[in-house]
Every structure is written in structure tokens, then in C-alpha cells.
Amino acid sequence: MQLYAHPFSSYCQKVLIALYENATPFEYRRLEEAAANAELAQLWPLKRFPLLLDQGRAMLESSTIIEYLQAHHPGPVRLIPDGDAGLEARMLDRLFDNYVMTPMQKIVLDQRRPASERDAYGVAEARDLLNNIYAWLDQRLAGREWACGATFTLADCAAAPSLFYADWAHEIPPAHTSLRAYRARLLAHPSVARAVDEARPYRSYFPLGAPDRD
Numbered sequence: 001m002q003l004y005a006h007p008f009s010s011y012c013q014k015v016l017i018a019l020y021e022n023a024t025p026f027e028y029r030r031l032e033e034a035a036a037n038a039e040l041a042q043l044w045p046l047k048r049f050p051l052l053l054d055q056g057r058a059m060l061e062s063s064t065i066i067e068y069l070q071a072h073h074p075g076p077v078r079l080i081p082d083g084d085a086g087l088e089a090r091m092l093d094r095l096f097d098n099y100v101m102t103p104m105q106k107i108v109l110d111q112r113r114p115a116s117e118r119d120a121y122g123v124a125e126a127r128d129l130l131n132n133i134y135a136w137l138d139q140r141l142a143g144r145e146w147a148c149g150a151t152f153t154l155a156d157c158a159a160a161p162s163l164f165y166a167d168w169a170h171e172i173p174p175a176h177t178s179l180r181a182y183r184a185r186l187l188a189h190p191s192v193a194r195a196v197d198e199a200r201p202y203r204s205y206f207p208l209g210a211p212d213r214d
């Protein structure tokens with residue numbers, strides 16, 4: 001299997017965490033390299049990443065890639081449990097992608113625009129959305145180790161990079177102690193720590209300036 005990915009990309013980290021969680025072997029086609037970029041463009045004209053290639057079969061979209069890994073290359077850790085627990089993991093995965101990752105990316109990508117093309121209204125909306133989801137997550141996570149309870153799941157794979165970067169773009173208020181503690185637990189988890197460490201050399205890429213922490 002080949003994974004087309006960049007270590008600093010949040011959606012790539014989500015899939016890398018799943019791969020590391022199960023020590024699943026793969027060839028890392030790093031998108032810093034021109035050849036890997038050209039291959040990605042051939043495989044997927046939108047050139048979005050990550051992309052997993054397994055014996056010629058291209059899998060797109062981080063959540064689907066993790067589903068695919070569990071179905072075709074299962075390991076000891078079942079990131080998507082059966083039954084209702086699996087539904088909860090999928091639901092939380094969507095919430096982290098749509099309401100944490102998306103507004104975080106809005107804030108970060110806006111910074112890369114020419115000053116005259118910035119979208120102050122959209123960025124204010126994104127910050128508002130983050131305030132709301134932070135408050136909801138803080139309540140939801142109280143008393144829980146991981147997003148869905150005692151077991152590390154797909155939802156935590158999505159939560160780790162989204163909360164990691166969202167806190168940089170729009171800090172989680174100190175009053176949200178459960179959410180901040182959950183983010184810290186995620187960062188201490190070995191598969192997450194590995195993905196974060198591999199991305200460390202690229203921190204200067206963060207358009208808002210990476211804070212001197214984490």
C-alpha cells in the first residue's frame with residue numbers, strides 16, 4: 001500500500017494515526033517530492049490528500065480510508081466498533097471534520113490570501129462556530145477518556161489533528177477544562193505523538209505562526 005500524504009497536513013495525520021495505531025505497513029509517498037506529487041495528480045485530479053493506493057485501487061477521503069484499512073488490513077485495534085458504538089464513532093468523526101477541522105482551515109487558509117482578498121466575515125463565522133463546538137465538546141467529553149468513551153476510535157483520529165491545529169488558530173478557552181485535557185491526552189497518545197513529531201520540522205509553514213508549545 002502507498003499513502004500519498006504530507007506530514008504537516010491535518011487530514012493526512014488523521015490517517016497516519018490510524019496506520020500507526022495498528023502498526024500497518026505502508027509506503028509513505030511524501031508529497032514534498034515532485035514524483036509523488038505527479039503520481040497524486042494522475043490518481044486524483046483534485047490533488048487532495050491523503051490518498052491510499054492498494055494494488056491499484058485508489059481510496060479517497062480520510063474517513064473512508066480508515067474504514068477501508070479496517071475492512072481490508074485489520075489490526076488489533078478496531079477503530080470503528082460494531083453496532084451503535086460504531087455509529088457514535090462515525091458521528092463524532094463527522095463532527096470533528098465538519099465543525100472543528102473546517103472552520104480551523106477557514107481561519108488558516110484565509111491568512112494565506114492576499115490581504116485585499118481576505119474574508120473577514122467568513123473568518124468571524126468560523127471563529128463563532130469554533131466557540132460553539134468547543135463549548136459542546138467540553139460538556140460532551142466530561143468524564144470520558146476518549147471521544148466515544150474508554151476506547152480509542154476513528155473519532156479520536158479525527159479529533160487529534162483538528163483540535164491540535166484549531167487550538168493554534170483559535171485557542172480553546174481555559175474554562176473548557178475537559179476539552180483541553182482531552183487535547184492533551186490525545187497529544188500524549190503514542191500514535192498521535194508520532195504524527196505530531198513527524199510534522200515538527202514543518203511548523204514554519206503554519207500561516208498564522210506556530211505557537212511555541214505542543
Ligand SMILES: N[C@@H](CCC(=O)N[C@@H](CS)C(=O)NCC(=O)O)C(=O)O
Nearest residue numbers: 009010011047048049050061062063
Ligand atoms: N475531506 C478530505 C479533505 C482533504 C483535504 O482537504 N486535504 C488537504 C490537506 S489537509 C488538501 O488536500 N489540501 C490541498 C488543496 O486544498 O489543494 C479528507 O477527509 O481527506
